[in-house]
Amino acid sequence: MELRTDKINLFWLSRKGLFRFKTWFVLKVVVLFLWGFVILNSYSLYLSQPRLFQASISNKFMFFLFLLLNFIFFVFFMALTILTFKLRQVEFGLYRCSGATRREIITLMFNESLMLTLISFGLLFFFEIIFIYFFRLEIAGLFKVSYDLRFTLGMAKNFLLSLVLVFILLMVCYFPLAVYYSCKDPYEIVRY
């Protein structure tokens, strides 16, 4: 008996799967965008002007607000992710019964999350650059430095660095979720 070992076309499935739940997709992008805006700007502020950042954080209200916003966005985003995985359990069960391996399901979920985060962060970076450009004088004033191109580029670089760090953090959060949902008994899911 010959076993075929052709690989699943993950990109096709990811693309289809990602846009299948449009409402959830848009909600996740919005939450990720807003959360990213809060955490990434704070982090890039820390990288650009550590003293100013520390001064803001030393204010108890600001510090509490910063923590609260991060916590709310993180919880909301993870809840949305879990809900989407749950909604798609039947689909994953169907794939497993059709012959997809556990690894293929994990890769599928992970790829979808990866694409979602890339889209959100891509949008975020684009708007951030526009934001920095339009408010360059105000931002420079806030940092009490004179505005020049190096200042904008430095802000963009710090923002990009923060983006990469948060991206890695999110991928670390996604992975156990993908493993957990792929290990559920597929037949029990599609049967009941």
Add this chain to the structure above:
Amino acid sequence: MFFRLIDIKKSYQGGSQKTLVLKGINLDINEGSFISFVGASGAGKSTLLLILAGLLRPTSGELYFDSKKLTRLSDKEWSFIRKQYIGIIFQKKIFIPHLKVYENIITPLSFITDLSGRGFDDGRVEDLMETFDLKAHRNKYPEELSGGELQRMMIVRSLVTGPKILLADEPTGDLDLENSKEIIHILKKINKKGLTIVMVTHNKELALQARNIYRIDKGEIAKLIK
């Protein structure tokens, strides 16, 4: 011989209590046969079907398919077998609501071929849709189909990879008499073309349509009825 089950036992551990669901099943399933298992709820019919599909591991015993021992295969190896040789029809109406009928049908192919437009036999999909009278519904969403049409869509989806064996768990589920008859007629037709069918049902009338009927009682094959 196609599938051979030797002393297949399955038990579940529920707390300190161990429940023996299958108590040593010995059975040969020949290629091209049409078998149905009947029995009361909890008799072990579905457990047996799950073991045949590789979705559940037996506690002990041996399972062979085309002389290949399957009992100790990894999840990956079992997945390859399901991909190529096994089609499953579910009792529940399982479909992806956001995909059209045609897309739902070709979903299992995503795991064995490239869906970028090449790499899978579209002619085969079209033929199956024609045979099962689904061509007119290809661009509809599953929710727009009737119960019988949905069941036909699920049968086509299970056949699209060209399996050698079809495992059907209560294939007429909640369908009315007329639609149930139609589904049975379809199953008989595809069995005549050489596809092996193993069906689980509690409906005796439905079971009688198979060529061999086994009664499963308390985890054992109690009787070969036909």
